[in-house]
Amino acid sequence: xxxxxxxxxxxxxxxxxxxxxxxxxxxxxxxxxxxxxxxxxxxxxxxxxxxxxxxxxxxxxxxxxxxxxxxxxxxxxxxxxxxxxxxxxxxxxxxxxxxxxxxxxxxxxxxxxxxxxxxxxxxxxxxxxxxxxxxxxxxxxxxxxxxxxxxxxxxxxxxxxxxxxxxxxxxxxxxxxxxxxxxxxxxxxxxxxxxxxxxxxxxxxxxxxxxxxxxxxxxxxxxxxxxxxxxxxxxxxxxxxxxxxxxxxxxxxxxxxxxxxxxxxxxxxxxxxxxxxxxxxxxxxxxxxxxxxxxxxxxxxxxxxxxxxxxxxxxxxxxxxxxxxxxxxxxxxxxxxxxxxxxxxxxxxxxxxxxxxxxxxxxxxxxxxxxxxxxxxxxxxxxxxxxxxxxxxxxxxxxxxxxxxxxxxxxxxxxxxxxxxxxxxxxxxxxxxxxxxxxxxxxxxxxxxxxxxxxxxxxxxx
Amino acid sequence: xxxxxxxxxxxxxxxxxxxxxxxxxxxxxxxxxxxxxxxxxxxxxxxxxxxxxxxxxxxxxxxxxxxxxxxxxxxxxxxxxxxxxxxxxxxxxxxxxxxxxxxxxxxxxxxxxxxxxxxxxxxxxxxxxxxxxxxxxxxxxxxxxxxxxxxxxxxxxxxxxxxxxxxxxxxxxxxxxxxxxxxxxxxxxxxxxxxxxxxxxxxxxxxxxxxxxxxxxxxxxxxxxxxxxxxxxxxxxxxxxxxxxxxxxxxxxxxxxxxxxxxxxxxxxxxxxxxxxxxx
Numbered sequence: 001x002x003x004x005x006x007x008x009x010x011x012x013x014x015x016x017x018x019x020x021x022x023x024x025x026x027x028x029x030x031x032x033x034x035x036x037x038x039x040x041x042x043x044x045x046x047x048x049x050x051x052x053x054x055x056x057x058x059x060x061x062x063x064x065x066x067x068x069x070x071x072x073x074x075x076x077x078x079x080x081x082x083x084x085x086x087x088x089x090x091x092x093x094x095x096x097x098x099x100x101x102x103x104x105x106x107x108x109x110x111x112x113x114x115x116x117x118x119x120x121x122x123x124x125x126x127x128x129x130x131x132x133x134x135x136x137x138x139x140x141x142x143x144x145x146x147x148x149x150x151x152x153x154x155x156x157x158x159x160x161x162x163x164x165x166x167x168x169x170x171x172x173x174x175x176x177x178x179x180x181x182x183x184x185x186x187x188x189x190x191x192x193x194x195x196x197x198x199x200x201x202x203x204x205x206x207x208x209x210x211x212x213x214x215x216x217x218x219x220x221x222x223x224x225x226x227x228x229x230x231x232x233x234x235x236x237x238x239x240x241x242x243x244x245x246x247x248x249x250x251x252x253x254x255x256x257x258x259x260x261x262x263x264x265x266x267x268x269x270x271x272x273x274x275x276x277x278x279x280x281x282x283x284x285x286x287x288x289x290x291x292x293x294x295x296x297x298x299x300x301x302x303x304x305x306x307x308x309x310x311x312x313x314x315x316x317x318x319x320x321x322x323x324x325x326x327x328x329x330x331x332x333x334x335x336x337x338x339x340x341x342x343x344x345x346x347x348x349x350x351x352x353x354x355x356x357x358x359x360x361x362x363x364x365x366x367x368x369x370x371x372x373x374x375x376x377x378x379x380x381x382x383x384x385x386x387x388x389x390x391x392x393x394x395x396x397x398x399x400x401x402x403x404x405x406x407x408x409x410x411x412x413x414x415x416x417x418x419x420x421x422x423x424x425x426x427x428x429x430x431x432x433x434x435x436x437x438x439x440x441x442x443x444x445x446x447x448x449x450x451x452x453x454x455x456x457x458x459x460x461x462x
Numbered sequence: 463x464x465x466x467x468x469x470x471x472x473x474x475x476x477x478x479x480x481x482x483x484x485x486x487x488x489x490x491x492x493x494x495x496x497x498x499x500x501x502x503x504x505x506x507x508x509x510x511x512x513x514x515x516x517x518x519x520x521x522x523x524x525x526x527x528x529x530x531x532x533x534x535x536x537x538x539x540x541x542x543x544x545x546x547x548x549x550x551x552x553x554x555x556x557x558x559x560x561x562x563x564x565x566x567x568x569x570x571x572x573x574x575x576x577x578x579x580x581x582x583x584x585x586x587x588x589x590x591x592x593x594x595x596x597x598x599x600x601x602x603x604x605x606x607x608x609x610x611x612x613x614x615x616x617x618x619x620x621x622x623x624x625x626x627x628x629x630x631x632x633x634x635x636x637x638x639x640x641x642x643x644x645x646x647x648x649x650x651x652x653x654x655x656x657x658x659x660x661x662x663x664x665x666x667x668x669x670x671x672x673x674x675x676x677x678x679x680x681x682x683x684x685x686x687x688x689x690x691x692x693x694x695x696x697x698x699x700x701x702x703x704x705x706x707x708x709x710x711x712x713x714x715x716x717x718x719x720x721x722x723x724x725x726x727x728x729x730x731x732x733x734x735x736x737x738x739x740x741x742x
Contacts (some may be wrong), residue, residue, distance in 0.1 A: 154494075155493075157492065157637070160637065161632065161637070168632075172627070174641060175623070175627060175636060175639075176627065176641060176642050177643050178640070178641035178642075178643050267706065269706060270706040271646065271706065271708050272709075273642050273643065290628065293709065293710040293711065294708050294709050294710065296627045296628065302630040305630065305631065306630075306631075306632040309631065309632040309633075310632055313632070313634070
């Protein structure tokens with residue numbers, strides 16, 4: 001068994017290529033079925049988002065798994081294989097695990113810390129699970145990757161800080177007002193940016209939207225979009241008293257809001273803060289306004305600065321996320337090691353030796369008075385019996401372990417010899433039975449689909 | 463029993479110290495598990511503290527309102543109790559990093575000042591204390607003081623957050639601190655509830671002083687300081703409700719009020735004059 005990843009993302013391919021290699025939800029079943037029909041692929045998950053298309057596969061050892069996946073991609077999307085390879089990246093083994101964990105933790109996303117990717121990976125896995133293309137290994141790997149996603153979200157602040165101007169404004173408003181529910185926002189000037197910011201504020205609970213513009217009709221038009229109220233420009237400072245947040249974005253070439261205007265509007269607010277966002281260039285609001293008590297003015301540069309420091313903060317948090325990934329990788333590796341043939345054979349031999357030594361000791365106590373030569377002979381005899389008994393099964397186990405479904409034999413051997421007392425806290429044979437039967441059922445279905453008469457036993461290698 | 467009271471007292475102090483460190487660490491590192499440990503340590507400390515007060519009372523027969531040690535210990539106990547109410551209401555552990563150490567300091571000061579008192583309570587003085595009015599006077603003023611401490615702590619956080627927002631830099635501190643309106647509301651509500659209690663507590667004390675016909679009772683340093691505390695928080699409420707003063711001014715006033723409370727509770731106690739000989 002071998003973990004293989006073939007994919008492309010916003011880092012390696014332009015949108016013209018990415019859009020050609022998508023796997024929409026309704027075509028996943030077909031794609032997965034085609035992938036599993038290739039002899040090299042035992043398990044597969046297809047992750048397809050606007051920024052990445054990745055195929056995770058468990059492939060048979062000693063085969064060209066990556067090549068098979070590339071062939072599938074080229075055939076499925078009718079693309080030139082050589083052209084396609086230029087945009088692809090390939091990973092194998094441990095690197096696949098790390099890559100998946102980084103993707104789920106959104107460390108590989110276009111915007112580090114974005115929350116969408118975890119849901120997208122879950123969806124991809126659910127498709128694979130529903131279509132029986134996720135088996136024992138991917139069930140474990142992907143479920144563990146969701147743990148990684150959850151841990152990174154809960155133990156770091158990677159997704160906490162806004163990385164766009166309009167969200168930064170909302171985030172700051174929440175630091176001033178706690179909740180935006182029932183607040184009033186006054187939009188000064190009907191620019192696109194102020195509209196976008198107001199939109200975010202409204203979606204966060206702002207109740208009343210007042211719009212003031214030199215052209216009253218334009219103010220009405222914008223107010224209509226937010227079910228707000230257009231106000232006459234000459235009423236601006238009168239109505240500013242009602243506002244908690246002011247967004248200014250006019251085309252004026254000088255300050256339209258001065259310190260005195262705000263000082264007058266502040267009266268009678270009983271110490272309630274006023275948050276002003278000036279996203280106009282040249283600025284609309286006199287920067288001295290920020291000197292007033294309970295008044296907080298942010299211009300476009302201030303907001304950009306906040307975004308920049310938030311990005312830096314996310315990068316710092318990304319380092320903490322990498323540590324979590326390291327811990328989870330170690331846990332996954334411990335599990336995968338238990339599925340490897342060499343440690344399994346060693347464990348079988350150790351267990352047999354333990355039994356032999358214990359039984360020999362008991363027998364020698366009963367026999368008593370044996371000469372040294374006799375002792376050596378008995379010891380050699382028991383050792384020889386154990387070795388001969390184990391040679392056949394362990395040799396065959398080593399032989400089949402590299403095959404497509406080889407790990408099922410390893411798992412069977414571990415179960416039969418009682419090497420894992422209670423793996424994962426479940427019945428020791430549960431995974432095996434699921435694994436064997438799941439694969440057998442799928443193989444039977446595939447055989448039936450093809451109209452062939454393959455034996456179930458052939459598929460599982462009995 | 464007295465020994466058990468002392469052990470419980472030190473145990474409570476140690477737990478409050480541990481809780482302070484845990485609250486501070488939770489604030490810096492934002493690890494929810496530490497906040498749980500901090501609350502647990504505070505709760506355990508509070509139980510040990512309650513046991514200490516009860517055992518001390520039982521062992522000495524001394525009301526827990528006599529002397530610097532007892533009264534500061536009781537003040538710390540009230541503060542922790544009020545903190546639990548605040549934590550339950552605002553669901554914020556931040557104030558634990560401010561109020562629990564305040565309780566710890568009060569206990570430590572009580573311990574330090576314990577030896578400095580050079581008075582022995584006479585039988586007459588003890589009988590004076592044996593009055594529901596005196597007990598209520600002390601209890602109400604302590605609860606009010608704890609309320610003022612909460613108001614001042616929230617005001618301090620308000621000033622800190624306000625300064626962060628004025629700087630226009632997205633700092634970790636800004637992200638960890640609660641919003642301005644939340645701190646403002648907490649400060650206002652705490653002071654609004656504490657102020658009438660304080661007034662009632664003062665009136666009970668005045669009634670008791672008049673009953674005993676104490677000459678120049680208003681000339682007592684602690685009575686005068688309490689008048690200052692009362693005036694400061696009266697100004698706070700008037701400035702807020704009548705004049706619509708700025709949040710910054712009100713927050714500063716609340717901090718000044720807390721300083722006056724500390725002077726009243728600690729410094730005025732050390733003066734050799736006055737009739738507040740019970741260390742109330």
